[in-house]
Amino acid sequence: MRRALPSLAAITLLTTALTAGSAAASRTGSYDSYVALGDSYTSGTLIPNVINLPCFRSDHNYPSLVTAKLAPRSFTDVSCGGAATPDMTSSQLQSGNPPQFNALKPDTDLVTVGIGGNDIPFGEIVNNCGARGAFVPHGSPCKDFYTGGGKDELAAKVRAVGPKVGKVLDGIRQRSPQAEIVLVGYPAVMPDSGANCWPLIPISDGDAPYLRDITKLLNTVLAEQAAAHDATFADTYTSSIGHDICQPPGIKWIEGILPTSPAGPVHPNAAGTDDQARQVLAALTAARS
Structure with missing residues (x-):
C-alpha cells in the first residue's frame, strides 16, 4: 500500500492536469467545422486574391483570416457580394450562388454571418445620397428625401431588417444546433464625428451625420437580434472610428467611390478586413470567458 500511494497520487495529479488542460482548450476554442455566410462586406469585394469572381470573394476576407488563426x-x-437575407435559403440570381444555408451541417460548430445591409438596400442609399449631394456641399438633400413625409423612411427600413436577421439566426440554429454563431456588424463608413469630405465623397454636410446615425442604428438592430437569438x-x-471613407490612403479602412487600394467602392479594403477578423476573434474570446 505504501508503494501504491505515490502511484495513486501521480494518477490523480495527471487526471487533474488533463482535465485542466481540456478546460483551457475549451475556453480558447477549437473548431472542427467553420462556415462563413454573408454579403460583400464579408466576401471581401475585389481584395486580392479574388477566388470567386461572381461573388467577388477574396481569400483575404475576414473569414479567411479567422480561419488562419x-x-x-x-x-x-x-x-x-449582393447577398440579402432571402439568399440564405434561395439561390442568388445575379451570381448563381446556391442558397448559403446549403453549407450548414448538423456538425458545424462555428458560423459567422454578416447580413442585412442589402435588405435596406445599401446600394440604393449610396447611389441616392451621392447623386443628391453631388452638387450640394451644404444642406441635407438625402435626409430631406427620406424624411420628407414626416417619417424617417430609411430608419424604418433599417428597423425592418431586424426580424429578417432574427429568422436567419434561427435558421442557422435549426440546421447547426451546436454551432457558436457570430453576427458581424458593419464598420464606420462616414466619419463618426459627423464631418464630411465633399466633393471627394459627394455627401452634403447635413447628410453626413444622418448617414452616420443610420449605420449606428443598423448595428444596434443587429446587436439586439444577436442577443435575442x-x-x-x-x-x-x-474599432473602425477614425478609419472611415474620408481618411487618406493608409489610414482609411473603407474605400471611396474611386478606390485607392484594391477593393470595391465603398467597401472595406485589406486593412478593414484585418480589423473585422480581429473583432470576430475578440467576440469569440469574450463569449467564452
Missing part, C-alpha cells in the same frame, strides 16, 4: 479542420465560405455580436464599428 483558428485552424478549423474544415472551412466553407459561401459569402457573396442566442448569438454573439461582433462590433466592427467602434
Whole structure:
C-alpha cells in the first residue's frame, strides 16, 4: 500500500492536469467545422486574391483570416457580394450562388454571418445620397428625401431588417444546433464625428451625420437580434472610428467611390478586413470567458 500511494497520487495529479488542460482548450476554442455566410462586406469585394469572381470573394476576407488563426479542420465560405437575407435559403440570381444555408451541417460548430445591409438596400442609399449631394456641399438633400413625409423612411427600413436577421439566426440554429454563431456588424463608413469630405465623397454636410446615425442604428438592430437569438455580436464599428471613407490612403479602412487600394467602392479594403477578423476573434474570446 505504501508503494501504491505515490502511484495513486501521480494518477490523480495527471487526471487533474488533463482535465485542466481540456478546460483551457475549451475556453480558447477549437473548431472542427467553420462556415462563413454573408454579403460583400464579408466576401471581401475585389481584395486580392479574388477566388470567386461572381461573388467577388477574396481569400483575404475576414473569414479567411479567422480561419488562419483558428485552424478549423474544415472551412466553407459561401459569402457573396449582393447577398440579402432571402439568399440564405434561395439561390442568388445575379451570381448563381446556391442558397448559403446549403453549407450548414448538423456538425458545424462555428458560423459567422454578416447580413442585412442589402435588405435596406445599401446600394440604393449610396447611389441616392451621392447623386443628391453631388452638387450640394451644404444642406441635407438625402435626409430631406427620406424624411420628407414626416417619417424617417430609411430608419424604418433599417428597423425592418431586424426580424429578417432574427429568422436567419434561427435558421442557422435549426440546421447547426451546436454551432457558436457570430453576427458581424458593419464598420464606420462616414466619419463618426459627423464631418464630411465633399466633393471627394459627394455627401452634403447635413447628410453626413444622418448617414452616420443610420449605420449606428443598423448595428444596434443587429446587436439586439444577436442577443435575442442566442448569438454573439461582433462590433466592427467602434474599432473602425477614425478609419472611415474620408481618411487618406493608409489610414482609411473603407474605400471611396474611386478606390485607392484594391477593393470595391465603398467597401472595406485589406486593412478593414484585418480589423473585422480581429473583432470576430475578440467576440469569440469574450463569449467564452
